[in-house]
Amino acid sequence: MAPALLSTLGMRPTQVIIFAVALVATPLLATAETSKPSGAHHAPKQLSKADVAAAPSASGWDAAYAEARTDMLAGHFPAAVQKFEALLLTAPDPANRLLVAELLAACRTWAQGGFVLATPTQLALSKPMVNRRTLDELAILYTNAVFNGVYAGIVIDVYNKPSSAAGYILPPLGLAAVEAGIVALVDNTVGFRYGVPQSTVSGMYIGYEEALVWLLWHDAHYTGPDKWGGKAVASLTWGLGTAGALAGGIAGTFLGTTPGRAAFMGSAALWSGAVVGTLAGAMDKKADTGLLAAGIALNLGAIGGALLGAQVSPSIARVRFIDLGGLCGGLLVGGLYFAAADRNPRPSGAAVSLGLGMAAGVATGWFFTRHMEEDFPRTESTQSAMASVIPTIAPASNGAGMVLGIAGAL
DSSP states (O other): OOEEEEEEEEOOOOOOOOOOOOOOOOOOOSSOOOOOTOOOOOOOOOHHHHHHHHSHHHHHHHHHHHHHHHHHTOOHHHHHHHHHHHHTTSSSSHHHEEEHHHHHHHOOOHHHHHEEEHHHHHHHHHHHHOSOOOOOHHHHHHHHHHHHHHHEEEEHHHHOOOOOSHHHHHHHHHHHHHHHHHHHEEEHHHHOTTTTTHHHHHHHHHHHHHHHHHHHHHHOOOOGGOOOOHHHHHHHHHHHHHHHHHHHHHHHHHOOOOOHHHHHHHHHHHHHHHHHHHHHHHHHSSSHHHHHHHHHHHHHHHHHHHHHHHHHHHOHHHHHHHHHHHHHHHHHHHHHHHHHTTTOOOOHHHHHHHHHHHHHHHHHHHHTTTOOOOOOOOTOOOOOOOOEEEEEEEEEEEEEEEEEEEEEEO
């Protein structure tokens, strides 16, 4: 008897046995017969001398059965098939023969199908990966959309110079609501793919960092009438930030990415610009030299981060630990320098300590997170897996043996 109950489960693209085999059986008696009323005797089966010589002892057969069952429970189905085949020929009674026959049939099916055992943790990890943004990504995108909207309202205030408090407050509030509404509209109509919200946010921050570095460089390099006014500064800052967000979102949508890869690109840009800028500024007393180096390193870091991220596929958790390392390294080494310098810190010494501390912190974070789980892009072709729950019952004269299995295949 082998009734099958099918259920749909998400699994990896391999055929998987995920439920341990359970045997429920009462102790099998050597005779496999219950007590009969007097007179109801049956003549025992007549064995030939060859059968007697070949048949193992009862204890030997039980030991061989336990060994085959152990292989089955461990998922070594081909080995279990061979052992159950031998046990079937030497079973001491019909009840054991039926039990072994059912176990043999199950193991043979699993061995031929290439099934393997999996733990519940592996089952959870094998769920279909949908190419859809996560709630964490969406929350980050909403937060930064509000931030960008508020700054857009500030730009309008710079141009209009309102005469009332409402004139200053309402534009930032209104544009923050507009940008959040745009995010909601896109997410509920087109839908953001996996990693796209984070790539949008990373692009936005790279744009703002570009604006900050190049505006400071322009301010340090040019003097007098060549300096930019408040309107130009505000417009350029918001424009580069918004352009970076659009570029990041479009690239993530059409090229494919993950939250970790997108965040890694942004972090590589940030730390490259910060480390190179501070060290270059320490070597040259001119402020525009360090800012120029920071601007160049910022762009090279973004490109390098995108390329390296595609190779290592870090999770966003790993990127956050790397960022934490850079922050803590700069604070630690820089703080120690200022503590040692007391009241006489030198700008060059402070810049060197900050740059080296950030570099050491990023490297330390990278090293200690190298074994963290990777995260890969998801595709639209991801399919769910089918699974079958297969109970197989082997009746016995004074008990029953049952095998439960869940098998699946993409």
